[in-house]
Amino acid sequence: MLELAFVRDHLELLEQKLAERGWSLKLDHFREVDQQRRKLLTEVEGLKNQRNQASDQIGRLKKEGRDAGGIIQEMKSLSDRIQLLDQEVGQLDVQMREVLVNLPNIPHESVPIGKSEKDNLEIRRFGEPTRFGFDAKTHLELGESLGILDMERGAKIAGARFGVYWDLGAKLERALANFFLDVHVQEHGYREVLPPAIVNSASLFGTGQLPKFSEDLFKLEGTDYWLIPTAEVPLTNLYRDETLDAADLPISLVAYTPCFRSEAGSYGKDMKGIFRNHQFQKVELVKFAHPEHSWEEHEKLTHDAEAILQKLGLPYRVVIQCTGDMGFGSAKTHDVEVWLPGQGQYREISSCTNYEAFQARRANIRFRSGGKGKSEFVHTLNGSGLPTGRTWIAIVENYQQEDGSVLIPEVLRPYLGGVDRIAPPAALKKG
RNA sequence: GGAGAGGUGCUGGAGUGGUCGAACAGGGCUGCCUGCUAAGCAGUUACACGGCCAAAAGCUGUGUCGAGGGUUCGAAUCCCUCCCUCUCCGCCA
Numbered sequence: 204m205l206e207l208a209f210v211r212d213h214l215e216l217l218e219q220k221l222a223e224r225g226w227s228l229k230l231d232h233f234r235e236v237d238q239q240r241r242k243l244l245t246e247v248e249g250l251k252n253q254r255n256q257a258s259d260q261i262g263r264l265k266k267e268g269r270d271a272g273g274i275i276q277e278m279k280s281l282s283d284r285i286q287l288l289d290q291e292v293g294q295l296d297v298q299m300r301e302v303l304v305n306l307p308n309i310p311h312e313s314v315p316i317g318k319s320e321k322d323n324l325e326i327r328r329f330g331e332p333t334r335f336g337f338d339a340k341t342h343l344e345l346g347e348s349l350g351i352l353d354m355e356r357g358a359k360i361a362g363a364r365f366g367v368y369w370d371l372g373a374k375l376e377r378a379l380a381n382f383f384l385d386v387h388v389q390e391h392g393y394r395e396v397l398p399p400a401i402v403n404s405a406s407l408f409g410t411g412q413l414p415k416f417s418e419d420l421f422k423l424e425g426t427d428y429w430l431i432p433t434a435e436v437p438l439t440n441l442y443r444d445e446t447l448d449a450a451d452l453p454i455s456l457v458a459y460t461p462c463f464r465s466e467a468g469s470y471g472k473d474m475k476g477i478f479r480n481h482q483f484q485k486v487e488l489v490k491f492a493h494p495e496h497s498w499e500e501h502e503k504l505t506h507d508a509e510a511i512l513q514k515l516g517l518p519y520r521v522v523i524q525c526t527g528d529m530g531f532g533s534a535k536t537h538d539v540e541v542w543l544p545g546q547g548q549y550r551e552i553s554s555c556t557n558y559e560a561f562q563a564r565r566a567n568i569r570f571r572s573g574g575k576g577k578s579e580f581v582h583t584l585n586g587s588g589l590p591t592g593r594t595w596i597a598i599v600e601n602y603q604q605e606d607g608s609v610l611i612p613e614v615l616r617p618y619l620g621g622v623d624r625i626a627p628p629a630a631l632k633k634g
Numbered sequence: 635g636g637a638g639a640g641g642u643g644c645u646g647g648a649g650u651g652g653u654c655g656a657a658c659a660g661g662g663c664u665g666c667c668u669g670c671u672a673a674g675c676a677g678u679u680a681c682a683c684g685g686c687c688a689a690a691a692g693c694u695g696u697g698u699c700g701a702g703g704g705u706u707c708g709a710a711u712c713c714c715u716c717c718c719u720c721u722c723c724g725c726c727a
Contacts, residue, residue, distance in 0.1 A: 244696085248685090249696095251695085251697090252696080257708085258707070259653050260653090261708070266653090279706095
């Protein structure tokens with residue numbers, strides 16, 4: 204959410220910036236509503252002032268045992284008028300809020316202008332795309348032949364876009380989660396959190412998923428409970444309606460949670476295997492930063508996610524999402540894209556975003572120096588560090604061998620009880 | 635799930651219709667006092683959003699006593715709905 208005063212004073216700039224994001228938006232209606240609202244607000248506040256003074260007077264008169272009937276009569280009509288105006292102001296508030304709440308964030312100046320992901324700007328690479336002397340298989344082919352991934356039974360017990368890991372497939376995912384958490388806690392200074400995987404609508408509003416994107420979410424019937432699409436939601440909302448101490452910033456949190464997405468509107472896309480499932484698990488990084496330092500923190504956050512891929516020896520590149528590709532609340536997003544030999548392309552594995560104060564305004568997360576002075580909104584940031592499912596894919600595809608087995612990267616072996624290779628059942632029998 | 639008790643400022647805790655944004659105590663801050671510290675004395679101390687002002691300071695208005703509605707000239711106080719916490723019972727990984 205943008206600041207009302209800012210929107211009011213920068214309507215033209217805003218229309219231009221939103222156009223760069225592919226939004227065509229006329230805000231003159233907003234201007235009218237705003238002016239009308241302020242006019243009525245001034246009026247009703249003046250009347251309330253009269254009423255408050257009269258109330259004091261009535262109280263005094265009654266205490267002295269004198270008659271206050273005359274004033275009370277007068278106040279009746281005044282109160283009716285106040286009630287009427289309050290209602291009008293309330294309606295205008297709703298209209299203004301509707302506009303504000305549905306406005307996306309303004310892109311940072313360093314964000315490239317573009318229409319789609321094709322216009323994203325690559326800023327760095329690590330490693331080279333993995334090449335094989337044989338035809339690379341997909342994670343689905345490898346997973347099924349190794350007996351570690353089972354989409355058929357996932358479909359049976361739940362439906363399309365659900366998978367089941369077996370044996371070392373399950374253990375690999377667990378190893379990844381532990382490895383990620385350990386690295387971020389021990390080497391990058393994050394605090395580990397285990398939040399609920401169900402949140403209320405106020406939380407989803409705070410991070411910007413509601414009201415605009417409810418169709419992407421799973422809601423529990425007959426309740427105000429929603430399954431989280433990412434741990435960003437519970438983590439960022441931990442400090443909703445709180446004022447933090449500036450000395451505690453930046454606050455860096457990490458959590459491993461399941462994530463649930465309805466994937467409405469993505470029918471047919473990425474249907475093979477577990478790349479785009481309704482449920483996946485993810486280690487998420489969230490930061491609360493002082494506005495003066497949020498861009499440094501954004502760089503750090505991105506590097507924290509990259510560090511994982513480097514340790515795993517997975518080739519990747521980092522791109523800046525262009526204005527047409529970036530998310531609703533983002534001021535700037537770095538996409539980390541890992542090389543997937545099964546698809547022959549780089550695919551998103553982490554989006555590291557600085558929201559600036561966009562979420563903080565919605566969620567009312569402030570900070571103050573030493574409990575003194577005026578409070579300000581913090582800047583919030585988040586990114587995956589990393590999704591265990593997509594990393595699972597990347598490992599299986601990049602470390603596949605000609606015989607269909609998969610080598611385990613060195614750093615993961617301690618987490619897998621020393622296992623260095625996932626071999627097909629047949630090979631196991633022979634060996 | 636059933637029964638009961640509660641939710642007030644940084645904290646504890648008063649307050650059941652009228653100078654209540656809120657007694658009192660603690661804490662914080664400022665000053666005085668003081669070898670140092672502690673104690674003592676005096677003062678001060680919520681937040682949000684508007685308006686005036688070039689701006690800051692300052693002045694000023696409105697709102698906020700879990701949330702939202704209602705009654706009333708007037709609500710922390712009365713009524714309704716919801717949320718949360720605690721105690722006991724039941725159930726349960």
